[in-house]
Structure formats: structure tokens, C-alpha cells
Amino acid sequence: MTGITENIWQAKTVAQRAAEALPESVWFALGYMVLGVVGVAAFIAVLGMGLIYAERKIAGHFQCRLGPMRVGWHGIFQTVADTLKLLLKEDVVPAQADKFLHILAPLFTLLGTILVLAVLPMSPIVHVSDVNIGVVYVGAVSGFGVLGILLGGWSSNNKWSLLGAMRAGAQIISYEISATLALLVVVLFSGTLRLSEIVESQAAGWWIWRAHGVGIVAFLLFFIASLAEINRTPFDIPEGESELTAGFHTEYSGMRFAFFFLAEFINMFIVAALTATLFLGGWMPFHIGDFAGFNAIMDMIPPGLWFTGKTAFLVFLIMWFRWTFPRLRVDQLMRLEWKVLLPIGFANLIAAAVVVLFNFYFFPVR
Amino acid sequence: MTTTVLTALFYVLAACSVLLALAVVTTRRILRAAVYLMGVLLMSAGFFLLLGAEFLAGVQILVYVGGIVVLLVFAVMLTRSVELLEDEPSIGRKLLGYVVAAGFLIMNVALLATTEFRVLREGTLPAGNTAALGRKLLDYGPQGYALPFEVLSILLLTAMIGGIVIARKTGPVATGKLEQPGQGGSDRFGAQTTTIQGS
Known part of the structure; x- marks a missing residue:
């Protein structure tokens, strides 16, 4: 724990400030809450556009194309134009659909995304709310995402939508188990559920290296299972366009389609950010043991940049996967989870528990 | 100030909870009932939060919203389509339902009115x-x-x-x-x- 990061840890989250302001005036507290909400909303809008642009550019270059080039310098305003088009488009609700649920479903999906974003420690000073049950909270609110997809697919009254939603539901609730099992390994080692404390526990080294081998397994498990949870290629059968038109969002257009689309891209960021937070030290700089000079240089890079760098790398990895791996079939997907990932996850968790319980540490962990 | 806000929050949550619970039993579309039920369960999570039991609130959402309601929706999706409404029950069954509900309400009110709830221990909440x-x-x-x-x-x-x-x-x-x-x-x-x- 070096000097520079030590005093930054004293920074407060927006939620803390709101709680402290509450005894004085409700309006101050409300002001802080509005600040947090507006901040997250603005962040989502900007990040969504950036990620879509990145995805199109990266996809282009992987296929020896240039990607968007026309609007602005190297097509940098392409997503802005596309967003405007999406927002101005007519919003069609099928005549036979359950309108109430059809309208509600994309909001649920987006809600699940926004709620996770609010607890991510992006840097010691950029943190909306530091929930003391962080890991449980993340697992809990991601349930809204599934619910939105299921309701959206069902209420569209279209067999493609229904099948896509069923596949998505089965896939998400299956892979959730593996992701949670991998998550628990980190909880075991760090001894806390609070995300900021998990980050701070990695000051001496990231859990992926420091957790005695089980860390790497847990990292791989979590990354694979999370990819399946957010329906990214190679696990994107819920919207496999060659079989299901567009899956659960076949009947969505305009603004509501934009919500699903945005949630999908932000989820990609969330998976990358969570993986970075849990296994790659979040905003913690990279340190090597006693190399004081090297560590001091690493400390000079601000924590926010560390977080952004790690997350951006993982996001790039996710986009890379899309052009590397072929899509899995439904039965292969289920076999992978229930017969491969799940047993590995359980064995890994037991191994981690044994290491922590009997103090089989090769080097001090706590 | 904080207590006032917490009390206000409690009443808002309670009112929403009751309204959503009523919506669950009055709607004839079974999937909407599932969504309203999710609302009721979320409100219960809110009560846990107000009582300072964050972990229980988290588990409430994890198990009920992420598990039970998703399972309910899944099961409904396998069986029904959008146009199908739940059948109107016969008059006899309706009457029976009203009688049972009224009886349960009377029993509950009587119990709550006569029971004196003890505060088990005047203590502070543990930090974690x-x-x-x-x-x-x-x-x-x-x-x-x-x-x-x-x-x-x-x-x-x-x-x-x-x-x-x-x-x-x-x-x-x-x-x-x-x-x-x-x-x-x-x-x-x-x-x-x-x-x-x-x-």
C-alpha cells in the first residue's frame, strides 16, 4: 500500500455524500442523488456510442475493411448519426402484442445494466455508490436483464421472439451459476463483498496471480460465463440471425430497440469492468513485489487510467472473440455449461476454500 | 430529518406494495401478474433495506426476482400465448374465495390487534x-x-x-x-x- 493511493482512498462516493447531507436538508441529498443518476445516464449514452463505434471499426479492420469512414473524421460521428436516426424512427408495437409488457421489457433490461454500473468502482473518486454487499448486489440486479429479455420475447407474440427469449433465458440462468461460483473464489480470498474493498485487497498483487492458481481458473470461468450471460458471440444464439431473424428483439424498433441495443453494449463494458475489478485489481496499479522504482513509476499513472486501460483491453478481447470463434449450437452451449464449466467451477471453489481455510499460502495473502 | 424521510419512504413502499399485491390478484393476464408480483417482492427488499439488512435485501432480489419470478415467467411462456386470458371463475368459486379472504383478513386483524409485540433487545445493528x-x-x-x-x-x-x-x-x-x-x-x-x- 503505497503513499499515493493511500490518501485517495479517503474520497467519498456520491451516495455517501447524499447520506451525510440528509440530516441537514432533503434537497441537498436529493441533489446528490440526481447528480449520481444524471452522471450514470450521461456516462451510458457516451459510452454506448463509443463502444458501438469501436465495435464497427474493429470489426471492419478484422475483415480488412475500413469500417465507417464518411461521417466526420474516420467516421467518428457515425454512431451519433445512427443514434439520431434510431430515436427519430417510428416505434412500432405489433397489434397482437401485450403492449404494457412490450413497452416495459426494454426498460427492465436497461435498468439491470444501469444498477450494476452504479456500484462499479471506476477509480477512487469516480464511484456512485459503494454498497457493502456489492458482489451479491451485482448478481441480484443482473436478474432484471433476463426478465426484460423474457418479457420482451413473450409480449411480442412472435415465434422468433419467443424462441429467442427462451434460449436467452435458459442460457443466462445457466451460465449465471458458473459466473457466481467464480466470483465466490475472489470473495473467499478477499474476505469481503464490498467491491471497493476487493479492489483495495489487491494492492499487493492482483487476484488472478495471487490466488494460487485457482485465480486464473476463476478468471477464465468468469469471463467465459459472463460472455454467455450477455449473449455475446460465440454465445449469441438467442439472436442468431441465420435461424431466428433477430431473436427476442425481432419486433422492436426505434427507441425501444435502441434500449436493448444500448444495454447489450453497456453489458459488454460491465463484464470487462467487473472482470478487471475482481481479478485484475480494478484501479490498482501494477506492482511487482519489491521493485520499488518500478512500482513508483506505475503509481504515477492515475487509477482511473488503470481501470480504463484494463477494461478497454478486455472489451477489445471480447470484440476479438466475435471474429475468432464460431457460434455454438444450443445443445453444445448447454453441454459446455452443465458438463464442463459447472464441475470445474465447483472443484475450483472447493480448492479455493481449502487454500483459504488451511492457510496453504505460499506467500502472505492478507 | 433522517427519520422523517425514512418514515415517508416506508409509507411509500407500503402503499406501492399493497397496490401491486392487489394488481397481482385482479389482473387476468397471468404474465402481468408475474411482473406485479416482482414489484411486490422488490418492495419487500426495500423494507429489508430500511431495516438495515442489506444482505437480506440482496438475497431477496437474487432469489425472488432473479430466480422465482424468472422461473414463473419461463413456465408461463411454455404454456400460454399473449391472447389467452385467465378464465373467469364460476360464481360459487368466487363466493368461496371472498369468504376465505374475508375470514383470513378478520383473523389477521384480530391477531395483530390483540398481540403485543415485544422488542427483543435494545441494541445496535452490527456493522456487517x-x-x-x-x-x-x-x-x-x-x-x-x-x-x-x-x-x-x-x-x-x-x-x-x-x-x-x-x-x-x-x-x-x-x-x-x-x-x-x-x-x-x-x-x-x-x-x-x-x-x-x-x-
Whole structure:
């Protein structure tokens, strides 16, 4: 724990400030809450556009194309134009659909995304709310995402939508188990559920290296299972366009389609950010043991940049996967989870528990 | 100031909870009922939060919203389509329902009015109740819950194995005796049912 990061840890989250302001005036507290909400909303809008642009550019270059080039310098305003088009488009609700649920479903999906974003420690000073049950909270609110997809697919009254939603539901609730099992390994080692404390526990080294081998397994498990949870290629059968038109969002257009689309891209960021937070030290700089000079240089890079760098790398990895791996079939997907990932996850968790319980540490962990 | 806000929040949550609960039983579209039910469960999570039990609130959402409601929606999706409404019950059943509901309400009100609730202990909340809960669950002393915990685990395991056996398309290859004739329905959704039960 070096000097520079030590005093930054004293920074407060927006939620803390709101709680402290509450005894004085409700309006101050409300002001802080509005600040947090507006901040997250603005962040989502900007990040969504950036990620879509990145995805199109990266996809282009992987296929020896240039990607968007026309609007602005190297097509940098392409997503802005596309967003405007999406927002101005007519919003069609099928005549036979359950309108109430059809309208509600994309909001649920987006809600699940926004709620996770609010607890991510992006840097010691950029943190909306530091929930003391962080890991449980993340697992809990991601349930809204599934619910939105299921309701959206069902209420569209279209067999493609229904099948896509069923596949998505089965896939998400299956892979959730593996992701949670991998998550628990980190909880075991760090001894806390609070995300900021998990980050701070990695000051001496990231859990992926420091957790005695089980860390790497847990990292791989979590990354694979999370990819399946957010329906990214190679696990994107819920919207496999060659079989299901567009899956659960076949009947969505305009603004509501934009919500699903945005949630999908932000989820990609969330998976990358969570993986970075849990296994790659979040905003913690990279340190090597006693190399004081090297560590001091690493400390000079601000924590926010560390977080952004790690997350951006993982996001790039996710986009890379899309052009590397072929899509899995439904039965292969289920076999992978229930017969491969799940047993590995359980064995890994037991191994981690044994290491922590009997103090089989090769080097001090706590 | 804080107490006023918390009280106001409690009443807002309570009102929403009651309204949503009414919506659950009055709507005729079964999937909407599931969504309203989710609202009720979320409000209960809100109550836990107001009481300072964050872990319980998290588990409430994790288990009920992420598990039970999703399972409900999944089951409904397998059986019904959008146009189908729930059948209007016959007058006899309606009457019976009203009588039972009124009886239950009277019993509850009478109980709540006559019972004097004791505050067990004037104490402060522990800083982190997650660890305390975990210790309590696995404590096999007189105050612990290790036995109920293990019994519940066995119950859930049994249910899961039962689900897998029921959802199996064919029996074991060697005997082939488990396959029942006339169960064509299970073939269609066999794969999916397995995943539901398993999770």
C-alpha cells in the first residue's frame, strides 16, 4: 500500500455524500442523488456510442475493411448519426402484442445494466455508490436483464421472439451459476463483498496471480460465463440471425430497440469492468513485489487510467472473440455449461476454500 | 430529518406494495401478474433495506426476482400465448374465495390487534450482518441453524434430481424402462425443462 493511493482512498462516493447531507436538508441529498443518476445516464449514452463505434471499426479492420469512414473524421460521428436516426424512427408495437409488457421489457433490461454500473468502482473518486454487499448486489440486479429479455420475447407474440427469449433465458440462468461460483473464489480470498474493498485487497498483487492458481481458473470461468450471460458471440444464439431473424428483439424498433441495443453494449463494458475489478485489481496499479522504482513509476499513472486501460483491453478481447470463434449450437452451449464449466467451477471453489481455510499460502495473502 | 424521510419512504413502499399485491390478484393476464408480483417482492427488499439488512435485501432480489419470478415467467411462456386470458371463475368459486379472504383478513386483524409485540433487545445493528448471518447458519450449537440448513440442502438436491429424472427424454440406455408411453409432451421441451429444473 503505497503513499499515493493511500490518501485517495479517503474520497467519498456520491451516495455517501447524499447520506451525510440528509440530516441537514432533503434537497441537498436529493441533489446528490440526481447528480449520481444524471452522471450514470450521461456516462451510458457516451459510452454506448463509443463502444458501438469501436465495435464497427474493429470489426471492419478484422475483415480488412475500413469500417465507417464518411461521417466526420474516420467516421467518428457515425454512431451519433445512427443514434439520431434510431430515436427519430417510428416505434412500432405489433397489434397482437401485450403492449404494457412490450413497452416495459426494454426498460427492465436497461435498468439491470444501469444498477450494476452504479456500484462499479471506476477509480477512487469516480464511484456512485459503494454498497457493502456489492458482489451479491451485482448478481441480484443482473436478474432484471433476463426478465426484460423474457418479457420482451413473450409480449411480442412472435415465434422468433419467443424462441429467442427462451434460449436467452435458459442460457443466462445457466451460465449465471458458473459466473457466481467464480466470483465466490475472489470473495473467499478477499474476505469481503464490498467491491471497493476487493479492489483495495489487491494492492499487493492482483487476484488472478495471487490466488494460487485457482485465480486464473476463476478468471477464465468468469469471463467465459459472463460472455454467455450477455449473449455475446460465440454465445449469441438467442439472436442468431441465420435461424431466428433477430431473436427476442425481432419486433422492436426505434427507441425501444435502441434500449436493448444500448444495454447489450453497456453489458459488454460491465463484464470487462467487473472482470478487471475482481481479478485484475480494478484501479490498482501494477506492482511487482519489491521493485520499488518500478512500482513508483506505475503509481504515477492515475487509477482511473488503470481501470480504463484494463477494461478497454478486455472489451477489445471480447470484440476479438466475435471474429475468432464460431457460434455454438444450443445443445453444445448447454453441454459446455452443465458438463464442463459447472464441475470445474465447483472443484475450483472447493480448492479455493481449502487454500483459504488451511492457510496453504505460499506467500502472505492478507 | 433522517427519520422523517425514512418514515415517508416506508409509507411509500407500503402503499406501492399493497397496490401491486392487489394488481397481482385482479389482473387476468397471468404474465402481468408475474411482473406485479416482482414489484411486490422488490418492495419487500426495500423494507429489508430500511431495516438495515442489506444482505437480506440482496438475497431477496437474487432469489425472488432473479430466480422465482424468472422461473414463473419461463413456465408461463411454455404454456400460454399473449391472447389467452385467465378464465373467469364460476360464481360459487368466487363466493368461496371472498369468504376465505374475508375470514383470513378478520383473523389477521384480530391477531395483530390483540398481540403485543415485544422488542427483543435494545441494541445496535452490527456493522456487517453478512458474516454474522453466515456464522449463524453454520453454527451447530444450541443457537445455530446447521441442521435446518443441511436438511434444506438435501431437500433442494432431491428436488433437482427429481426434476432431471422427470425431464429425461429416454431412460438409461441399458434398461430403457424409465420411458413412459404417452408422454410426448415432455419431448418437445425436454432440453429446456432440464435447464429450468437444474438452475
